[in-house]
Amino acid sequence: MSKTASKLLFVVVMALCAGCASRYDVIAAMHRGGYDEVLENTENINDFPERDRTLILNYRAQAKLGLGYHLSARDDFLRSWNIMNTGAGGGHAAAYVIAEDNKYYMGDPYERVFNSYYLGLLYYMLNAPEDAMASFTNALFADTGDFKLNEYAADFVPAMVMRTRVYLDRGAKLDAQDQLKALNALPKNERNFDPACPWFNIDDQLNTNTLFFVELGDGPFMTAEGRHGQTRVIHPSRYPEAYAEIYVDGKTLGRTYKVADSFFQAVTRGGRAMDEVLKGKAIAKDVTTVVGAVGVGVGVSMMENGDSTAGAITAGVGALVLLAGLLLNPEADVRSNVLLPGEVHLMQAQLPPGPHDVELRVFDKDGRELRRMRQEGLDLNVPQKGDAVMLLRSQPRYKIPLQEADRLADPYARHKTIR
Amino acid sequence: MIKNRLFLLMTAIALLMTVAACGSESTRVDPKDDEEDPIQSSGPYSSDLLEVTDVIMAQFKAERVSEDFRDQYKDAPIIAVIRPLNDTRFPNITKIFEERLISGLMKKTTRRELRFVNRESDTLDAVAAEKAMKESGEVTDRSGRRTKYGADFFLKAKFTALSMTDGDHSSDTINYSFELIDPETTEIVFKGDHLIKRVSEKDALYR
Numbered sequence: 117m118s119k120t121a122s123k124l125l126f127v128v129v130m131a132l133c134a135g136c137a138s139r140y141d142v143i144a145a146m147h148r149g150g151y152d153e154v155l156e157n158t159e160n161i162n163d164f165p166e167r168d169r170t171l172i173l174n175y176r177a178q179a180k181l182g183l184g185y186h187l188s189a190r191d192d193f194l195r196s197w198n199i200m201n202t203g204a205g206g207g208h209a210a211a212y213v214i215a216e217d218n219k220y221y222m223g224d225p226y227e228r229v230f231n232s233y234y235l236g237l238l239y240y241m242l243n244a245p246e247d248a249m250a251s252f253t254n255a256l257f258a259d260t261g262d263f264k265l266n267e268y269a270a271d272f273v274p275a276m277v278m279r280t281r282v283y284l285d286r287g288a289k290l291d292a293q294d295q296l297k298a299l300n301a302l303p304k305n306e307r308n309f310d311p312a313c314p315w316f317n318i319d320d321q322l323n324t325n326t327l328f329f330v331e332l333g334d335g336p337f338m339t340a341e342g343r344h345g346q347t348r349v350i351h352p353s354r355y356p357e358a359y360a361e362i363y364v365d366g367k368t369l370g371r372t373y374k375v376a377d378s379f380f381q382a383v384t385r386g387g388r389a390m391d392e393v394l395k396g397k398a399i400a401k402d403v404t405t406v407v408g409a410v411g412v413g414v415g416v417s418m419m420e421n422g423d424s425t426a427g428a429i430t431a432g433v434g435a436l437v438l439l440a441g442l443l444l445n446p447e448a449d450v451r452s453n454v455l456l457p458g459e460v461h462l463m464q465a466q467l468p469p470g471p472h473d474v475e476l477r478v479f480d481k482d483g484r485e486l487r488r489m490r491q492e493g494l495d496l497n498v499p500q501k502g503d504a505v506m507l508l509r510s511q512p513r514y515k516i517p518l519q520e521a522d523r524l525a526d527p528y529a530r531h532k533t534i535r
Numbered sequence: 536m537i538k539n540r541l542f543l544l545m546t547a548i549a550l551l552m553t554v555a556a557c558g559s560e561s562t563r564v565d566p567k568d569d570e571e572d573p574i575q576s577s578g579p580y581s582s583d584l585l586e587v588t589d590v591i592m593a594q595f596k597a598e599r600v601s602e603d604f605r606d607q608y609k610d611a612p613i614i615a616v617i618r619p620l621n622d623t624r625f626p627n628i629t630k631i632f633e634e635r636l637i638s639g640l641m642k643k644t645t646r647r648e649l650r651f652v653n654r655e656s657d658t659l660d661a662v663a664a665e666k667a668m669k670e671s672g673e674v675t676d677r678s679g680r681r682t683k684y685g686a687d688f689f690l691k692a693k694f695t696a697l698s699m700t701d702g703d704h705s706s707d708t709i710n711y712s713f714e715l716i717d718p719e720t721t722e723i724v725f726k727g728d729h730l731i732k733r734v735s736e737k738d739a740l741y742r
Binding site: 194197201202203204205208235236239243244246247248249250251253254257260286 | 576621624628698738
């Protein structure tokens with residue numbers, strides 16, 4: 117091999133390695149410093165490879181939400197919403213030929229559902245009910261595989277509950293009833309939601325003004341399995357939380373009810389078109405690697421036996437096929453938003469307008485309280501008109517903004533001031 | 536020699552594939568021209584919003600709402616734009632639509648023809664606070680006016696959509712409807728709509 121070819125080989129290897137640069141480990145960042153660490157790490161989105169930026173935006177939005185910067189979180193969820201729902205993606209050729217994770221992250225359907233759901237909640241909490249309505253509608257759209265065949269019909273209950281609330285905010289009681297009818301027509305599958313949830317009727321919806329969405333546990337994660345890692349497997353996370361109980365001003369409102377399960381959402385929308393491509397790539401990788409190696413071997417033998425021209429051609433073609441086989445990476449893309457919760461629980465109540473003191477207690481499946489997850493002294497302000505919405509998480513716990521200014525603050529300006 | 540040539544060819548292909556994924560640029564495009572937009576979405580484009588607000592403004596003129604009102608009351612009618620209802624799956628279009636509609640109508644008419652009142656809750660809160668300060672003498676009050684203008688007409692818009700997907704394609708048919716309502720009698724003075732359908736295809740990578 118000439119010196120020029122060797123140099124070029126080095127450049128190619130470096131370029132390909134650059135394409136395989138290590139991913140941002142958000143779980144490690146959360147262990148190191150929680151949402152503050154993620155917020156700091158992700159300040160400059162342009163520091164990350166283009167193909168990962170939408171995922172990073174979702175991480176940053178989640179961190180801002182967790183720290184109580186609702187307006188800024190909404191902006192990031194909206195930025196990523198635009199890419200996940202109206203973008204065409206990118207890195208297609210490299211994803212097909214080299215590795216799937218060269219494509220721009222756009223999220224699986226369940227990740228798009230959660231993105232729209234958070235965006236809708238934040239719009240609703242920031243007094244933009246019509247934008248909230250559109251976001252919740254899109255959450256259901258993203259959860260729907262094929263309208264024509266009525267396949268994978270949307271079954272994400274939190275979006276249905278919130279669409280009901282927006283209809284009531286408009287004064288459209290009949291539309292709210294229609295939405296509840298659709299909710300009550302869902303299969304009563306306890307893996308998806310608790311059918312015993314008592315607020316799925318118009319009377320209770322009309323007679324409540326406060327919604328608590330309590331997130332429990334961690335969401336699913338993905339691994340690449342199989343000989344070449346070509347099979348993407350979605351795993352549920354294990355967590356002890358089973359339900360929560362909410363106290364307001366020292367009195368219990370009762371237990372929460374599960375309205376969404378992110379693992380169920382992740383695995384109940386059929387297979388991916390990409391899975392077939394990856395299977396084909398895995399087979400092609402085996403074949404090209406073997407054929408290429410044999411070609412090189414035969415070519416070298418031919419040259420050793422005096423047939424130098426034919427031997428060189430055979431060896432060259434063999435090397436080409438071998439290189440193609442080595443470059444072909446059938447490994448499945450396992451990037452996912454691992455900051456999502458395992459479950460979403462709901463509590464609705466009618467509370468007098470004004471300030472209230474909220475306490476969250478979390479329990480395991482045997483009814484034992486998980487004491488370290490108890491959250492006390494949470495401030496809730498119920499408005500004279502409209503709903504109060506409180507978003508809580510067992511762990512890592514969400515900060516509740518103390519004042520409107522905190523909710524609207526620029527997190528980076530504030531963090532720099534603190535430093 | 537052959538080995539080197541083959542190797543150089545492979546090198547060039549691999550480099551091209553790697554470089555193809557890099558780089559970004561920003562280009563200013565005409566908001567009225569869909570064809571220039573590299574985004575191939577089935578959702579509303581800026582050109583759609585411009586088109587719809589132009590349709591509403593044209594109907595406003597055609598219905599001679601201002602002329603008829605002025606003939607009867609010798610003053611321009613006061614319009615309040617009610618929050619548009621967004622039943623599509625696309626957030627963030629309500630505000631831009633509302634802003635564009637009001638500014639478009641104000642650009643194409645004079646205060647002698649049409650007048651507008653702001654009914655946004657944050658504006659009303661600020662107005663109430665200002666009035667209270669004037670009442671208390673904390674700030675000056677040059678005109679002595681106290682009464683807010685009532686609306687002679689409500690302009691109401693609603694966006695509804697039929698959104699469908701078969702996994703490969705998404706289609707969104709959005710109906711932009713609008714009506715002018717007499718708030719005293721609830722009479723619909725005029726009503727119109729404008730339908731726009733868009734279809735987009737998803738790459739198999741993202742199905």
